[in-house]
């Protein structure tokens with residue numbers, strides 16, 4: 001019998017990179033997109049015309065419009081923006097996802113409901129098995145075969161190990177975790193802090209300020225993640241410290257870049273109108289703040305990012321406010 005295919009839903013930067021790396025690892029992959037030009041170009045020219053344009057997509061990847069055959073997948077990677085996950089899961093349908101292993105790859109929290117991706121999946125298809133892929137991994141690095149280590153969380157370590165075996169390749173190394181909550185929160189929160197660090201850079205407040213924000217962000221994440229049931233191990237690992245470090249220091253991060261432009265004086269509307277790429281932190285910031293309030297956790301940096309996004313104050317005056325907070329021990 002022929003090997004079952006892994007389905008990757010979402011033919012953007014991250015979905016394309018993951019599909020390609022899984023193909024390189026010898027897996028048969030179906031990449032599901034919604035743009036027929038992209039689908040045709042991937043199948044005929046082995047490249048995605050919109051994302052990672054120079055990457056030659058592995059021959060084991062077949063692109064298709066829609067979700068035909070997904071019910072027979074070996075596993076499904078959901079790789080659409082966090083705000084689109086619920087609609088895409090509904091479009092696929094609970095029947096076709098019943099009992100399947102779904103690897104949630106979006107790093108974001110749902111606006112209004114404050115839900116994590118695994119909570120959305122549980123509502124959309126209660127019998128599906130949720131896994132979360134997170135950690136420091138720029139799509140372009142993964143697609144170019146640069147060494148990348150990530151976290152793969154499942155309900156148990158044994159379940160996570162199975163998916164790790166499926167996803168691992170010579171340059172893509174997932175580590176198993178049984179902390180779904182901590183790993184998905186870390187991935188979503190780091191995007192909020194990347195906005196802050198980008199803004200600090202954009203306003204030229206200095207590398208010392210940026211490092212201070214990163215360290216205080218790391219400290220700020222802890223109480224919220226733990227209050228919501230996540231663990232310190234996840235924060236100390238790839239999904240936490242690893243991704244925070246990457247996204248808070250690199251202009252290649254779309255969240256950092258969005259923050260940089262805010263810090264340099266552009267407004268949210270101007271940046272969006274310029275066709276900026278997806279910056280999940282813009283959507284997750286109000287959710288992060290609402291969760292901090294709900295769980296009674298102090299989150300001054302998340303609060304500052306929300307004020308920045310709402311255009312209430314520029315980053316230099318928000319940082320000045322952080323500096324005026326009562327002096328305390330670390």
Ligand SMILES: NC(=O)C1=CN([C@@H]2O[C@H](COP(=O)(O)OP(=O)(O)OC[C@H]3O[C@@H](n4cnc5c(N)ncnc54)[C@H](OP(=O)(O)O)[C@@H]3O)[C@@H](O)[C@H]2O)C=CC1
Nearest residue numbers: 010011012013014015080081082084106107137138139278
């Ligand atoms: N890029 C990266 O380096 C990494 C990204 N991630 C996470 O992965 C998630 C996806 O990011 P990424 O792939 O980079 O984003 P992109 O913007 O590159 O791609 C998003 C993809 O989702 C599709 N899409 C958007 N809305 C819908 C919808 N309603 N229904 C169906 N498809 C939709 C888009 O289609 P279309 O092109 O037609 O608009 C596009 O193909 C994010 O949560 C991100 O944080 C995680 C790790 C690394």
Ligand SMILES: O=C(CO)COP(=O)(O)O
Nearest residue numbers: 135136137138253254255
């Ligand atoms: O999550 C990522 C790297 O780990 C990608 O970050 P951006 O979405 O900020 O580009």
